[in-house]
Amino acid sequence: MSPLEPFGARLRRAMDERGPLCVGIDPHASLLAEWGLNDDVAGLERFSRTVVEAVAGRVAVLKPQSAFYERFGSRGLAVLEKSVQEARAAGALVVMDAKRGDIGSTMAAYAESFLRKDAPLFSDALTVSPYLGYGSLRPAVDLARESGAGLFVLALTSNPEGGEVQHAVRADGRDVGATMLAHLAEENAGARPLGSFGAVVGATLGDLSSYDLAVNGPLLAPGIGAQGATAADLPRVFGAAVRNVVPNVSRGVLRHGPDPVALRDAAERFAEEIRAAVDSA
Numbered sequence: 001m002s003p004l005e006p007f008g009a010r011l012r013r014a015m016d017e018r019g020p021l022c023v024g025i026d027p028h029a030s031l032l033a034e035w036g037l038n039d040d041v042a043g044l045e046r047f048s049r050t051v052v053e054a055v056a057g058r059v060a061v062l063k064p065q066s067a068f069y070e071r072f073g074s075r076g077l078a079v080l081e082k083s084v085q086e087a088r089a090a091g092a093l094v095v096m097d098a099k100r101g102d103i104g105s106t107m108a109a110y111a112e113s114f115l116r117k118d119a120p121l122f123s124d125a126l127t128v129s130p131y132l133g134y135g136s137l138r139p140a141v142d143l144a145r146e147s148g149a150g151l152f153v154l155a156l157t158s159n160p161e162g163g164e165v166q167h168a169v170r171a172d173g174r175d176v177g178a179t180m181l182a183h184l185a186e187e188n189a190g191a192r193p194l195g196s197f198g199a200v201v202g203a204t205l206g207d208l209s210s211y212d213l214a215v216n217g218p219l220l221a222p223g224i225g226a227q228g229a230t231a232a233d234l235p236r237v238f239g240a241a242v243r244n245v246v247p248n249v250s251r252g253v254l255r256h257g258p259d260p261v262a263l264r265d266a267a268e269r270f271a272e273e274i275r276a277a278v279d280s281a
C-alpha cells in the first residue's frame with residue numbers, strides 16, 4: 001500500500017487552508033446527557049456523527065478521545081472506527097488521542113493498530129506517552145514514517161499534575177519536558193515544510209520561554225476553553241513557535257451541541273479568535 005504524503009506536509013497545508021483549530025470529540029457522559037442522548041452506544045454514535053457532520057468539512061483537525069469510546073467496549077470502538085473514517089473522508093485530518101506508551105515490543109503493536117495504513121483505526125496521527133523512555137517509541141516513529149502518519153508526544157501537558165514528571169531535572173541539567181522537545185527536533189531535522197513528529201504542549205502553561213519549542217514540528221495545544229486558557233494566550237505561551245501550534249478545543253465547542261449549526265458557529269468563533277491571536281504575534 002503506497003504511503004501518504006508525510007503528515008507534517010499534509011497538516012501544514014490543512015492549517016493554511018482551514019486554519020489551525022483542532023476540534024476534540026470527547027463524548028463525556030455529561031455531554032451526552034446535555035445533548036438529550038442516552039449514555040449508551042446509540043448516544044455515542046449520534047454524538048460523534050453530529051460533530052463530524054458539523055465540522056469535519058471545515059476544520060483542519062479532529063481529535064477523537066479514544067477513552068470515551070473504549071468505555072463501551074467493542075461496540076464503542078466500532079463507532080470510533082466509523083467516526084475516524086467519516087472525518088477523514090470529509091477532509092479533516094484525524095489525531096487519535098489514545099496516549100499509548102509501552103515497552104518497544106508492545107509499542108510496535110500499538111503502532112500497528114493506529115499507524116498501519118490498512119488498520120481499521122488508522123489515523124493521521126496518534127498521541128503517545130514517552131514516559132517509558134523516548135526510545136520506547138521508536139517502533140511508532142518508524143511506522144509513522146513508513147505510512148506518512150505522525151505522532152504527538154506528551155512533552156508539557158496541560159494538567160497541573162504534569163510538572164511532577166515533566167519538570168524533573170535530569171543529570172545533564174535539562175528537564176524531562178525539554179528533553180522530549182529535543183528528541184522531536186532531532187526527529188524532524190531537515191523536514192519541509194513541517195516535520196511529522198509533534199509535541200503536546202498545554203495552552204494553559206503560561207510563559208514557556210525557557211523551553212526551545214522550535215522542534216520543526218507541530219505543537220498540539222490542549223487547554224483552551226474548559227481548562228481555562230484562551231486563544232489570546234497563545235502568542236505569550238508559544239512565542240515564535242505560535243505558527244506551528246494546533247490549538248485543541250473539545251468541551252468549549254461540544255457544549256454548544258446538539259444543534260449542528262451552533263456547533264459549527266462555536267468552532268468558527270474559536271477559529272476566528274485563534275486566527276486573530278496568531279496574526280497579532
Ligand SMILES: O=c1ccn([C@@H]2O[C@H](COP(=O)(O)O)[C@@H](O)[C@H]2O)c(=O)[nH]1
Binds near residue numbers: 200225248
Ligand atoms: O496535555 C493534555 C493532553 C491531552 N489532553 C486532551 O485534550 C482534550 C481537552 O479537552 P477540553 O474539553 O478542551 O478540556 C481531552 O481529550 C484531553 O484528554 C489535554 O487536555 N491535555
